[in-house]
Amino acid sequence: NAGVTQTPKFQVLKTGQSMTLQCAQDMNHEYMSWYRQDPGMGLRLIHYSVGAGITDQGEVPNGYNVSRSTTEDFPLRLLSAAPSQTSVYFCASHTSTDYGYTFGSGTRLTVV
Amino acid sequence: AQKITQTQPGMFVQEKEAVTLDCTYDTSDPSYGLFWYKQPSSGEMIFLIYQGSYDQQNATEGRYSLNFQKARKSANLVISASQLGDSAMYFCAMSDRGSTLGRLYFGRGTQLTVWP
Numbered sequence: 001n002a003g004v005t006q007t008p009k010f011q012v013l014k015t016g017q018s019m020t021l022q023c024a025q026d027m028n029h030e031y032m033s034w035y036r037q038d039p040g041m042g043l044r045l046i047h048y049s050v051g052a053g054i055t056d057q058g059e060v061p062n063g064y065n066v067s068r069s070t071t072e073d074f075p076l077r078l079l080s081a082a083p084s085q086t087s088v089y090f091c092a093s094h095t096s097t098d099y100g101y102t103f104g105s106g107t108r109l110t111v112v
Numbered sequence: 113a114q115k116i117t118q119t120q121p122g123m124f125v126q127e128k129e130a131v132t133l134d135c136t137y138d139t140s141d142p143s144y145g146l147f148w149y150k151q152p153s154s155g156e157m158i159f160l161i162y163q164g165s166y167d168q169q170n171a172t173e174g175r176y177s178l179n180f181q182k183a184r185k186s187a188n189l190v191i192s193a194s195q196l197g198d199s200a201m202y203f204c205a206m207s208d209r210g211s212t213l214g215r216l217y218f219g220r221g222t223q224l225t226v227w228p
Binding site: 033035040041042043044045048058088090092101102103105106108 | 116147149155156157159203205207215216217218219220221
């Protein structure tokens with residue numbers, strides 16, 4: 001099925017561990033972005049990309065790295081996990097018409 | 113500064129009644145888009161409706177309509193004939209065009225409960 005695929009769906013990390021959250025889309029969307037959702041805070045933008053090779057920071061980028069080597073993939077890297085990064089992470093993609101934002105199903109991350 | 117404000121943490125409505133969820137926004141960009149998303153307890157983000165800043169008419173999608181008042185910078189969601197399945201968290205969001213294309217700003221959400 002076409003859409004945005006996030007893996008894994010659930011993850012538990014120990015403080016200081018590193019990991020990569022995967023995001024892939026098969027709709028040939030130029031734009032991709034990562035959000036985190038914390039209770040009572042809505043979704044906040046971490047990083048986004050306007051095309052392969054181009055990324056920029058969002059509202060809460062600290063502790064996260066991204067790269068965009070292909071149109072399809074936009075992985076989010078946690079270099080040294082902290083308990084403050086416990087959250088639900090959503091990846092989204094859309095086209096330049098700005099109308100069709102598509103969200104992945106989310107990754108629930110717990111850092112202990 | 114917060115770009116999207118949803119002032120109703122929770123709302124209750126009886127089945128078959130209409131309900132309005134409030135949303136105000138802040139931007140100096142003349143071109144922007146406004147969105148409403150539904151998040152049920154299962155967690156996925158479901159797109160409901162979109163309004164462009166230059167659209168002359170209010171957007172409608174089935175039982176959902178967006179009451180767009182540009183001068184007041186408000187974009188309220190109206191759900192007509194509420195159903196039990198409408199119980200969920202609802203988020204208002206805005207995308208700026210131009211230099212910030214690709215960024216969505218979300219409000220904190222309104223938890224809607226529909227009772228029989």
